[in-house]
Amino acid sequence: MSNHAVMKAKRKTAKAGAPETVELFLNRDRCKGCRYCVEICARKTLAIGDEMNAKGHLLPKVVDGGECAACGLCSMICPDFAIWLSSEDEEA
Ligand code: SF4
Ligand code: SF4
Numbered sequence: 001m002s003n004h005a006v007m008k009a010k011r012k013t014a015k016a017g018a019p020e021t022v023e024l025f026l027n028r029d030r031c032k033g034c035r036y037c038v039e040i041c042a043r044k045t046l047a048i049g050d051e052m053n054a055k056g057h058l059l060p061k062v063v064d065g066g067e068c069a070a071c072g073l074c075s076m077i078c079p080d081f082a083i084w085l086s087s088e089d090e091e092a
Contacts, residue, residue, distance in 0.1 A: 009068035033057030
């Protein structure tokens with residue numbers, strides 16, 4: 001099984017031509033469940049869920065109906081490069 005999870009959130013800021021959803025990728029093996037990504041997200045898009053990785057860390061997930069501003073803060077704060085956005089390259 002892939003160690004990558006793809007989590008989709010509604011895009012908060014609608015730019016012309018931009019996709020309506022943001023894809024957040026999570027490398028399950030790298031995540032240590034530190035919650036930094038959850039805490040920094042001003043939109044409350046992320047929460048720690050009940051899925052655990054092989055090391056016993058609970059993984060973040062997109063909350064039901066979660067809206068993402070594609071700000072990239074969760075990926076910037078993650079000490080383990082475990083979470084990132086599909087749109088980061090497009091919007092750089
Ligand atoms: S990109 Fe920004 S809004 Fe989206 S989940 Fe990460 S911190 Fe929250
Ligand atoms: S900041 Fe990174 S390591 Fe910490 S819970 Fe979020 S994805 Fe996992």
